[in-house]
Amino acid sequence: MGDHIELNRRYIPVLPYQTRMKRKGAGVRTWLVVSKLGRVSVEELGKQAVMHRTGITARDLRVVEPDLSYPYAVLRRERAVVVHLEHVKAIVTADEVLVPNPRDPRIASFVYDLEFRLSDFGATTTSDKAMEQLPTDTPLEARGSRREAPTNESKMGNSKPLPFEFRAFEICMEFVCKSLESETSTLEEEAYPTLDRLSAKISTNNLKHVRIIKGRLVALTGRVQKVRNEFEHILDDDMDMAQMYLTDKLATLQSEGLVLEDEIDGDADAFLLDDDIDENMSNKSSTVFASDLKPNVEELEMLVGAYLVEIGGILNKLSTLKEYVHNTEDYINIVLDDKQNQLLRMGLIIATASFIITLGSVGMDSLNMNIGISLFDSGTYSQFYQVFGGCVVSSVFLYIVAILVLKLLGVLG
Structure with a gap:
């Protein structure tokens, strides 16, 4: 049927498209x-x-x-x-x-x-x-x-007021730069003391905090670089900048008769006369501004260039902070390497002592075997103590010699 849908032998009315969209609120935003x-x-x-x-x-x-x-x-x-x-x-x-x-x-x-x-x-x-x-005869007062x-006043220091679209675009760029500058300052205030604490004392909490700061630094640097790329992309092509002169386009189209004068300051929905004029506006305005506005983009170029310099300053701050982080990481790696070398030296000393003790133990064990030796025929233990003392002294002497040899070879530093 025309206005109904058959479902399980029942007819459900179908609402008009506009009513369904209005109820759902699809695509409607504030x-x-x-x-x-x-x-x-x-x-x-x-x-x-x-x-x-x-x-x-x-x-x-x-x-x-x-x-x-x-x-x-x-x-x-x-x-x-x-x-x-x-x-x-x-x-x-x-x-x-x-x-x-x-x-x-x-x-x-x-x-x-x-x-x-x-x-x-x-x-x-x-x-x-x-x-x-x-x-004309009105008093100056x-x-x-x-x-x-x-x-x-714009950043160009020009007394001539900017067109409306440039004013709005300048507010957008200014807010973005201020937001990124604020985040950069907050990150700097938090990062430098944390890195100094890590340099003074290497601990798990400090390392974890620095890892979080480094992640924020990488993310913020990427965002600033993207904004900078957009500003540079605008400045790269004069034709693209010429397309942003919307007020001049509107004035030119008005002079060509494509836009009604009383509609310019009125309802924005009545901007064009009809769809055919929209196509003619696209073709004519592109031709006009390709020849007329290309040499006259200095105004927009100076405006965007000023904020490009500001974004560059923010990026330099982040680069300085990034370099400080890398320097701190290098210092921490040096400290950790030094501690690792100390542990290796300690391990080598302990291994050498264990080897000498093992040699002494082998000598002492040989005296404990049940083999008749004329040295013990006197029936006293004085000879045993002499042999034991000789083994201990020999072990200590060998240990000292081993340490001196290792130092001479540069192993122990």
Whole structure:
């Protein structure tokens, strides 16, 4: 039947697809949305809504899935930049930033920075637009009063404000660098005293603690190296950097008539006129930015380069700590080798003493045999004591000679 399934001669109604998906909540997650105008909201969005809103594919969306373990990546797409670095997972467009699972305590500081700094950026942008609409005869004091909103200065030291997508990407990179720097400092504070204690006293607890620290050091170094590789990968290709100029792309497409002006600052779902325009936008924007933006990527290059230097400093700290660990291991191996040599020398001395004692025992046993010897015909034991004393003295003399020979040969050091 059309709307029923036959099971054990009973008919069970089949719910519509949308109703089943709504009941299950499949693909619907909580997203923090920070718009270019400073609006901050928490929305429940499904995968299809996010893909339609940002222009990314389902494969790109898996990069920011909280439940999936995906390698670090910064994906440059036509309408968005997908960021996955450490705990930071975000989708950055020219108009807004979408962050999945914003209530995760690991990214609390990152969410706060996005809400505060991007909202501040939106207020500043609105103030700048209002300044442009003022008459030219407006007093300078009135113009200056409208610029009281604080602005975020980038690491480049440039007075020109960065585009919205670069501001958001800078917050992502800054949070990642701060997080890695904090973990590195914590590891250093814990590692150096532990290594010093191990150098002073070799014990099982100290060795176990150092083994744990070494494992954390290797894991943290790998994570920092992955972040550094992503930054270097961005800087390697000017075309990839050109693809990250989303605001300029949007302005160019607006001038080409592919995007409506009143839709740019409005609903993000109405970004494109239709699907055909989406294809034309991809073809035209790729051609335009291949020729226009390639020479003008210094802004992004300086921004990413600044954080690349910071990541390099963190990696140098970890390399220094790693070298200190290796030096401590070498010192411990030297100490253990010295103790092993001492044990070997002690074993050799004991083996030599055992050999001399065995020789003396053989001599004494020969005197205990029931064989008539004229030496004992006097009927006294004075001769026996003389022989016994001679054997003992001979054993001691042989032992001393053996030790001196071993020292001369360099065996005992």
